[in-house]
Amino acid sequence: MKNFEHKNDRFTLIAHRGASYDAPENTFEAFDLALSLGFDNFETDVQLTGDGRAVLIHDETLDRTTDASGAVAETTIAKIKSLNAGLWFDGPEDGAGIHGPLAYPEAFVPTLDEFLERYAGKAHVHLELKSTQPALAETAMKSLDQWGWLDQHTGDSVAPGLTISSFHLEQLARSIAVMPNIAHGWLLQKIDKSSLKHALDLGLSGIYPNAGRVTKKQITDANSAGLVVRTWGIANSKGALKRAYESGAVGTTVDWPARAREIIAAL
Ligand code: G3P
Ligand code: CA
Numbered sequence: 001m002k003n004f005e006h007k008n009d010r011f012t013l014i015a016h017r018g019a020s021y022d023a024p025e026n027t028f029e030a031f032d033l034a035l036s037l038g039f040d041n042f043e044t045d046v047q048l049t050g051d052g053r054a055v056l057i058h059d060e061t062l063d064r065t066t067d068a069s070g071a072v073a074e075t076t077i078a079k080i081k082s083l084n085a086g087l088w089f090d091g092p093e094d095g096a097g098i099h100g101p102l103a104y105p106e107a108f109v110p111t112l113d114e115f116l117e118r119y120a121g122k123a124h125v126h127l128e129l130k131s132t133q134p135a136l137a138e139t140a141m142k143s144l145d146q147w148g149w150l151d152q153h154t155g156d157s158v159a160p161g162l163t164i165s166s167f168h169l170e171q172l173a174r175s176i177a178v179m180p181n182i183a184h185g186w187l188l189q190k191i192d193k194s195s196l197k198h199a200l201d202l203g204l205s206g207i208y209p210n211a212g213r214v215t216k217k218q219i220t221d222a223n224s225a226g227l228v229v230r231t232w233g234i235a236n237s238k239g240a241l242k243r244a245y246e247s248g249a250v251g252t253t254v255d256w257p258a259r260a261r262e263i264i265a266a267l
Pocket of ligand 1: 016043045058128187231232233253
């Protein structure tokens with residue numbers, strides 16, 4: 001992608017599950033919309049189906065974001081690929097996408113392979129290993145390798161690139177073991193002495209606290225230890241966005257990147 005004029009060099013807005021305020025989360029519709037709005041950093045969630053295929057979906061169950069119910073980890077890929085992932089979503093009137101009910105009637109749950117093929121060369125992906133499934137990291141690694149995502153930028157926001165994150169330290173350990181050259185970051189509520197030690201012991205390059213709780217001191221401490229800090233957990237809070245921006249973090253995930261860009265420009 002070309003450099004976007006609006007892109008703030010200091011602070012990267014990462015489209016969380018795509019532009020997920022504006023279009024159904026973790027679908028091509030949400031990622032395509034993010035790109036069209038000028039955001040080439042995507043966050044997405046990966047977990048395994050019952051038959052071991054990596055798919056992009058946030059919740060443990062299908063209930064909220066598809067037209068079926070049940071645990072993702074107990075459902076086959078064939079069933080998941082037959083589902084609709086857009087019917088639940090009403091495009092908000094103040095959103096940057098299509099407005100109203102049934103705005104995205106064709107959306108489906110992407111496999112990790114479909115996603116990596118579609119956005120190869122176009123995005124920096126912040127891939128969250130969502131579950132604790134033991135085979136998840138290695139399965140993701142095979143797809144990332146197959147589609148050429150393991151030798152690009154990492155640990156920054158440059159596209160094309162890849163950075164891996166998780167709330168689960170054991171999953172990060174597995175992932176670092178199979179992808180030692182990729183930057184990994186730990187999602188947690190707040191940075192303290194103990195979490196810094198865990199992060200350094202594990203060989204992480206990033207630590208990712210909740211935007212609503214981050215402080216300048218947490219960031220200074222982490223940076224002094226050589227760790228990159230970006231935040232998450234903005235939800236619908238303009239205050240949390242401002243807090244993250246002013247804290248010294250390098251960026252944040254946000255569901256509404258287009259509005260966030262306007263808010264930051266006005267600061
Ligand atoms: O950026 C990380 C963020 O996505 C973590 O929270 O629940 O949205 O996956 P969650
Ligand atoms: Ca996530």
